[in-house]
Amino acid sequence: MTKQLVLTFIGEDKPGLVERLSEAVREHHGNWLESRMAHLADKFAGILTVSVPEEHEAGLISALQAFDQLGLNVIVESAKVVAEKGKIISLSVVGNDKPGIVKEVTQILHSLMINIKELSSTCEPAPMSSEMLFKADMVLHIPADLAFLDLEEALEGIGSDLMIELEESI
Template sequence: MKQLVITLIGADRSGLVETVSDTVFKHHGSWQASSLSKLAGKFAGIVQIDIKEDDVPALTKALKSIPDLDVVVTEASNALDDDTTTHTLSVTGNDRPGIIQEVTREIAKFGININNLETNAESAPNSGGVIFTAAFDLDIANTIALDDIGAALERLSDDLIVEFDESDIL
């Protein structure tokens, strides 16, 4: 079996996810995981598929023939680092240009892999300002102290709230 990572972007429309899932099913693929979103009127997604090697070319061709959808199919890597633990990190602060760049730069300084990142900016109910939130799933080397990462992130700004869920995800 092969693992594929499929990225998709195109005009959002009703039934698009069903079309993609039906195409995967008809070509003997097994949908394992996905993250699908509507962003700025576009459909954007990433899907992990298990499939027999012989079925990969037909699935790839079928996915790429879906109208108004850009598709990239990549074979997944199975490299796992046993010397890491996955933790969740949430960061909240007043929104400003460059906040995600600052936070991800600090995370990168520790050599940490970001498995998942979800961000949002919304109006603060009491102040009228905009609050930025980010939720990360991070693979952190077991030799790195969470307190050290938290302290580095908190030094970025007085208004950042940094919290780790210290229970393992994986």
Template structure:
């Protein structure tokens, strides 16, 4: 078996995920994990596919020939970061540089980002724009939750940090 990771981007329209799922199945592939979104009128996705070795080239060709899509394929490495899994939610008044500041701290502590989802939306009562980031992190052995939380909360008075052990 071979593991492929495909990234896709193209104009958003109904039926794209079905088209992708059918193509993977047609080439004896198994859909393992994915993340997909509509962003600014475009469909963007990443999908992990397990496929028998003898069908991997045909599947790769079919994926790269999807009309209107930009597709990139890589072989899976199979290496996952080691450590404790955490869920981090950061909420703050929207401003430039929040993700840069947060990831600077994560990087300095050797914390891996496994997933990241962000959104900006108006606060329910005031209408002030809020920025929210939800992520799954891998805390390496030897790092503490307290240090992470303290460093994140020191970024700004309006920043709310919520960390859960996954």
């Protein structure tokens, strides 16, 4: 039987960390399924899903815990695959940076029982000025009984200082 594990990690960024993680997974007969990794501030952080035969799970977990010696803190969680009903949509938010943008958007999403599957954001100088521009891209899972139009209307209430774009996935 195969188990799915979700690994989260953070540590000092240095060459070879991903190669060493992939080697540990391979050595324990695991399969690298999906991942998101980034250099943030002076740290290397990520999340990774692997499948591993049940008889090799303990060995893989032990090998991953040894990454502490390399300055990488790895946390391992068991995962189960669940089929979700509803739709997947994309949401993009762009506007002049100010405190509270993420709070405003996520508050509306929560009130509509929308689950955020992915979120990435950046702050960068606006092309024609020195003001900082906040950008966020999200992948959302919306309940089957929520109309796309209702979500659009709720997000319009945030204000005119943000550009919000929704796109239904096919």
